Amino acid sequence: MLYLTIAALAAVLLLFVWVGLRTRRNEALDDFITARNSQNRWAIGLSFLASGMGGWILFAPPEVGVLVGPLGLAGYALGAALPFIVFALCGPAIRRRLPAGRSIGEFAEHCYGGGVRRWVGLISLLYMTCFLVAELTAIGAITAMLSDINGSLIVIGVAVTTLIYTAWGGLRASMTTDRWQGWLLIALMLLVGGVAATRLPAFSPDTALPGIPASAALSVALTLVIAVTAANLFHQGYWQRLWAAQDEKALGQGALIGGVATILVVALVGGLGIMTVMSGADVGSPPIPFFAMLRDASGWLALPALVLAITLVASSVDTLQNAIVSLAVTERKGLSLAAARWFTFVLMIPVVIIALQGISVLRLFLIADLLCATAVVPVLLGLWQRMSPAAAIAGALAGLVGAALPGWIATGSALQGLLLASFPDTVPTLPPFLGALAASALVSVLFALLLPARKPELAG
Incomplete structure (x- = not known):
């Protein structure tokens, strides 16, 4: 089983490399970081979904569902999707105001000047670096939970394979793989969640929904909405997609597609966590209900669950890699395409080192x-x-x-x-x-x- 798992994971990562390297490449630096006016609504929608999802959804929404209940989960789902709704509403006006824009920093400079731009760029960089480290740390932990494979190997594998195609094709490669990853994660989510849910013990008639008092749950839900929405509005990867859309209509519709899909996915995963604890299964402390659910399901389900996790992490990691590079390019005028590619590689060295430590x-x-x-x-x-x-x-x-x-x-x-x-x-x-x-x-x-x-x- 160990060799089958290794072969399956290698095949998935190689598939992403193959898809990314087949992307039509344009040697212009602007195209490398914006893929300007090239993506239709479905490409934008699936890209928002895939790039926004990550290993975090297997941990956070189920845990919120268990500890806070449905109200907290609703807040989390809304917070994850609200940035896309904001882009659907404000994105067209931003495009009209800054048609040749490339980053959140450039928008800030256009409105307020260089001082505000540097502060906004610093906040964006800090947030995305944390996100990148967290995603790679998560895939190492998930691998250790679901298989006998050394999690460090998968951390390095995901970092290297995503680097190969993002350094080659830039944003176009990231968005092309996002389409594949988006459909794949939806299919795997339905497979893993559906099969695992049918293996859970029957609910007891007197089982109550997990959670805390309504006032406390509302406070947590509001916290999550503000925190997640504010942070994701500084995600440079999302701003890149603002200018990658074919036109304002494609941007608005794509952002709405991504937002609705995100709400459904977060609600599904969190709902599985609630079902797990209501079935009486031991979810551990701190609770990890998604993985507790897999423990009570068929042994073969660990493989598609691990493929799901790798798909989630790869889709967000390649977005973050390209987003951080694009932020650097727009902050430092005159940076060449070759330098941007080298910056991509250099960037990942400290990130991978930190992720291998497994720290929170x-x-x-x-x-x-x-x-x-x-x-x-x-x-x-x-x-x-x-x-x-x-x-x-x-x-x-x-x-x-x-x-x-x-x-x-x-x-x-x-x-x-x-x-x-x-x-x-x-x-x-x-x-x-x-x-x-x-x-x-x-x-x-x-x-x-x-x-x-x-x-x-x-x-x-």
Whole structure:
């Protein structure tokens, strides 16, 4: 069985390489990082789905479903999909404002100038690097749980194979493999989830839904919506797809397709977690209900589950690799295509080394999410004619203060407020996110109304 598993995983990874390398390549740097105006609505929709999904969905939604219940799961599903809905609504206006754009940093510079651009680029880079490390760490852990294969080999295998085709074909290669990976993950999800669910013990008549009181569940759901939405709006990979769409209609429809599909997938996986705990199965501590469900199912199901995990991780890793490179290219003017390809390879060395340690990056992830929440409103308000660089900077600074303010008020200490905003227990809490979002929005709008509007050349 070990050799069959190795052969199957190698075949899947080689399939992704073959698909990626067959992609029509354009030697222009702009095409390498934007694939400008080339993707139809289904390509955009499947790409949003595949690039947004990752190994995290096998852990987080089922755990939220078990600990918080259906309301928390609904918040998670909405938070995962809401960025795509935002792009469906705001994306066409951003394309019109910046038709030759390539990154979130360029949009920030177009609206507010170089200072805001550098801060936005730094937040985006921090978030995506955390995401990349977390995905590779996850596939190592999943491999160890589902097989006798050394998880480090799969971490290296996924990193190398995705590097091969993203360094060769850029965004076009990533989006071509996304189409295959999108359909494959849907099929595997239905197969694994469907078969495993039928093997669960019957529900007891007096079994109650898992979860916590409704008020606490609502707080968790709102936290997840704010954190996940704000962070993903700084995902450069999603911004690339904004300009890769054939036109505004393809972007809007594709983003909606991706959003709806994401809600369905997250709800399905989280629902399986709830079904597992309601069946009386031991989900462990901390709970890992998806894998507990597989433990009670047929032994052969571990192989398609592992293929599913590799598909999920590869689809997000190749997006992140190309996204980080595109961010570097747009931040450093004059970087050649060859240099961009080498940067892709060099980038992965420290990432893989960190991922091989198997450490948790959850706290760093939460801090990156909170930084995104402090700046997301000022960035998107760049579409408003009255917004100025001073208003955006004031809003972002207010967001930083607002993140620490709830803890400051609760404890009477600014230092303790700052510590609580860094999530010392690695548990996401609502007050820092709500404070960051509310303060940044309020101050941005207030300054925009009080100060002169930005100059026409900045307004676009």
